[in-house]
Amino acid sequence: MTLLPPPSPDSLPLRRPSRAAAEHAADAGPGVLVRVTQPDLKRRQELERTRGRLVLSSLGFGALFLAVAMKATWSTVIAPADPVRLNAAVRATQPSTEHAARRAPITDRNGEILAISLPVTALVANPRVLQDPADVADKLRTVMPYLDRDKLVERLSGDRGFVYITRAMTPREQQGVINLGIAGLDFEEADRRYYPQGRAAVHVLGNVDVDGNGISGIERTFDAVLRQHPEKPLKLSIDVRVQLALRDAVNQAITDFNGIGGAGVVLDVNTGEVVSMVSLPDYDAGDISDASPEQRFNRVTVGIYEPGSTFKLLTAAAALEYGTANVNSSMFDASRPIRYGRFTISDFKGKNRWITFPEMLAYSSNLGAAHMAATFGPQRQREFLKTAGMLARQSIELPERAAPLVPPASHWRDINMFTIAFGHGISVTPLHVVTGISALANGGILRQPTLLAQPPGTQREGTRIVSEATSATMRKLMRLVVTDGSAKGAEVPGYFLGGKTGTAQKTGPHGGYLMNKRIAAFVGAFPIQSPRYALYVMVDEPKPNSKSFGYATAGWVAAPAAHSVIARIAPILGLVPEDPANPAIIQATSLPLQPRAPARPTAQAGGAAVMTPATARPPQSAAPRAVPPAEAAAPRSTGVHPPVVPPGLRDGARAMPIPNLPAQPAPLPQPVPLRLTMMERGEAPRGGLVAP
Numbered sequence: 001m002t003l004l005p006p007p008s009p010d011s012l013p014l015r016r017p018s019r020a021a022a023e024h025a026a027d028a029g030p031g032v033l034v035r036v037t038q039p040d041l042k043r044r045q046e047l048e049r050t051r052g053r054l055v056l057s058s059l060g061f062g063a064l065f066l067a068v069a070m071k072a073t074w075s076t077v078i079a080p081a082d083p084v085r086l087n088a089a090v091r092a093t094q095p096s097t098e099h100a101a102r103r104a105p106i107t108d109r110n111g112e113i114l115a116i117s118l119p120v121t122a123l124v125a126n127p128r129v130l131q132d133p134a135d136v137a138d139k140l141r142t143v144m145p146y147l148d149r150d151k152l153v154e155r156l157s158g159d160r161g162f163v164y165i166t167r168a169m170t171p172r173e174q175q176g177v178i179n180l181g182i183a184g185l186d187f188e189e190a191d192r193r194y195y196p197q198g199r200a201a202v203h204v205l206g207n208v209d210v211d212g213n214g215i216s217g218i219e220r221t222f223d224a225v226l227r228q229h230p231e232k233p234l235k236l237s238i239d240v241r242v243q244l245a246l247r248d249a250v251n252q253a254i255t256d257f258n259g260i261g262g263a264g265v266v267l268d269v270n271t272g273e274v275v276s277m278v279s280l281p282d283y284d285a286g287d288i289s290d291a292s293p294e295q296r297f298n299r300v301t302v303g304i305y306e307p308g309s310t311f312k313l314l315t316a317a318a319a320l321e322y323g324t325a326n327v328n329s330s331m332f333d334a335s336r337p338i339r340y341g342r343f344t345i346s347d348f349k350g351k352n353r354w355i356t357f358p359e360m361l362a363y364s365s366n367l368g369a370a371h372m373a374a375t376f377g378p379q380r381q382r383e384f385l386k387t388a389g390m391l392a393r394q395s396i397e398l399p400e401r402a403a404p405l406v407p408p409a410s411h412w413r414d415i416n417m418f419t420i421a422f423g424h425g426i427s428v429t430p431l432h433v434v435t436g437i438s439a440l441a442n443g444g445i446l447r448q449p450t451l452l453a454q455p456p457g458t459q460r461e462g463t464r465i466v467s468e469a470t471s472a473t474m475r476k477l478m479r480l481v482v483t484d485g486s487a488k489g490a491e492v493p494g495y496f497l498g499g500k501t502g503t504a505q506k507t508g509p510h511g512g513y514l515m516n517k518r519i520a521a522f523v524g525a526f527p528i529q530s531p532r533y534a535l536y537v538m539v540d541e542p543k544p545n546s547k548s549f550g551y552a553t554a555g556w557v558a559a560p561a562a563h564s565v566i567a568r569i570a571p572i573l574g575l576v577p578e579d580p581a582n583p584a585i586i587q588a589t590s591l592p593l594q595p596r597a598p599a600r601p602t603a604q605a606g607g608a609a610v611m612t613p614a615t616a617r618p619p620q621s622a623a624p625r626a627v628p629p630a631e632a633a634a635p636r637s638t639g640v641h642p643p644v645v646p647p648g649l650r651d652g653a654r655a656m657p658i659p660n661l662p663a664q665p666a667p668l669p670q671p672v673p674l675r676l677t678m679m680e681r682g683e684a685p686r687g688g689l690v691a692p
Contacts, residue, residue: 499524
């Protein structure tokens with residue numbers, strides 16, 4: 001190979017051979033050498049490296065697109081995703097924009113919402129930032145004209161750093177405030193308690209404060225539970241349909257007789273569930289700020305009243321349970337008043353003769369009840385009432401519960417026994433009365449009332465206060481009061497109601513009774529042959545009207561209200577009217593007013609009592625006679641009940657003679673009924689009261 005000499009310094013710089021020269025060199029054959037410079041070699045190496053990178057990138061993108069295509073084919077053709085689960089998964093990965101309620105809803109036994117918390121927007125302000133509180137107040141009132149300007153200016157003034165302007169705003173109002181563009185105003189997410197049923201069951205539900213804390217009723221009792229489990233509704237035993245029907249009936253009775261208030265209860269006698277509880281006057285649960293103390297007062301659990309003649313059912317049950325009286329043969333002297341010192345107990349429209357056991361309840365005889373209580377005495381009377389739950393607060397899921405007013409054990413004397421036998425000298429709540437009477441009707445088991453819905457078939461524990469036999473007899477007696485007694489106005493054909501009326505005068509703030517101010521009440525159970533529900537209706541201070549012929553007693557006021565309630569709620573509760581001619585029902589509910597051929601006791605001179613044939617006439621009422629001082633000084637028997645054992649009593653039972661009572665110091669021209677006071681301090685009454 002021939003080497004070319006190096007170029008001379010004066011020669012021209014070497015140039016890249018032209019394409020023609022390169023082609024010529026290639027055509028010249030292998031023997032001809034082509035000179036390649038170092039920059040050309042480096043450039044060729046970079047091109048080779050770039051080509052490799054492009055190939056690798058192409059392969060990577062190809063694999064990526066292939067994977068995407070395979071995934072899309074799998075998700076859309078082979079195994080498409082469930083859109084519901086997909087949306088749930090998407091929502092789970094996103095922050096929630098909804099405000100979670102901090103308090104659980106409350107429902108009735110059928111799931112109807114009684115109370116619920118809903119998210120709201122509150123408007124707050126920082127007064128330290130606001131320059132002109134008056135101007136800000138004027139601008140805010142253009143959006144929310146219901147705001148009070150003076151109060152708003154006062155709230156926006158001062159050195160506080162945080163104040164509430166309104167606790168709840170509508171979206172339109174919120175947008176209006178935003179459009180104002182006022183610095184120092186802000187919004188806060190919160191929740192607010194709403195009561196969709198308005199006034200229904202307001203005293204049961206109670207209320208919450210502005211911060212959502214329970215302050216009364218169920219809201220207060222279960223405050224912690226409602227906060228800890230906001231997702232789980234609290235189900236009550238209340239049936240809102242029955243609640244509305246009971247409220248309408250009680251309100252109508254108050255209107256018709258111009259009363260100042262009233263109350264009503266419907267109770268399941270087998271479970272103790274309170275199906276309805278009404279206290280009037282009431283208020284809208286969503287606006288407690290305008291409610292008066294009278295409207296917030298729960299007459300069912302806080303109001304204590306003398307129960308009047310409704311207590312005669314307990315007196316009769318005690319006499320039957322103790323075996324000191326017999327429904328078929330015992331008779332009681334209602335021919336003349338009972339005198340205790342200078343006090344007199346008499347009947348309202350009495351029969352003025354000896355009466356039978358059933359007649360004592362049917363005609364609501366105070367004298368008969370007093371004589372009946374004397375057969376078992378004050379000590380056993382108090383024991384029975386204590387067992388029946390009349391001497392302590394009721395155990396129900398409400399913080400508003402009043403204790404009854406009763407004479408202390410050391411002062412429960414004969415005069416207390418007499419008056420308490422017909423429902424005076426003791427004050428209890430309406431819930432006490434309906435709970436005790438439901439126990440007499442359901443077979444003798446006392447169950448504490450509850451406001452919580454019980455699962456179907458639940459057997460709640462209770463205390464037996466009377467035997468099943470006594471309960472069966474009491475059902476017949478209660479039915480007799482409706483068919484032949486003072487509660488005829490409560491009768492609803494086909495539903496076999498049994499019960500008792502009661503009228504009691506109200507006591508004054510300093511003791512003593514108030515004239516023409518009374519409580520008219522009815523308590524009963526239905527259907528009485530197989531009781532399901534107990535009912536209590538009461539009107540406070542009813543006034544006579546033209547339709548009542550000048551009367552405002554329970555038979556004219558409360559009994560018709562009970563009729564209205566049962567006629568409306570019985571179909572709602574699934575009760576079907578029964579055939580009045582059904583022999584089985586007649587046998588289970590019937591009892592004659594005057595059992596056949598009873599031995600009739602009479603009182604003779606000196607207080608001795610003898611049994612007389614059934615054909616002998618009972619002694620007629622005698623006029624009061626003057627009592628000589630010598631006779632007045634000696635103890636005597638009143639002859640109000642013979643100290644003998646009437647036939648038909650239980651084995652081993654014996655009649656207890658009425659205790660010797662002080663003689664009347666001076667004769668009365670006529671047996672004038674006086675008023676009897678309450679026995680809070682165990683003192684003797686200062687007057688008389690007669691009430692059917």
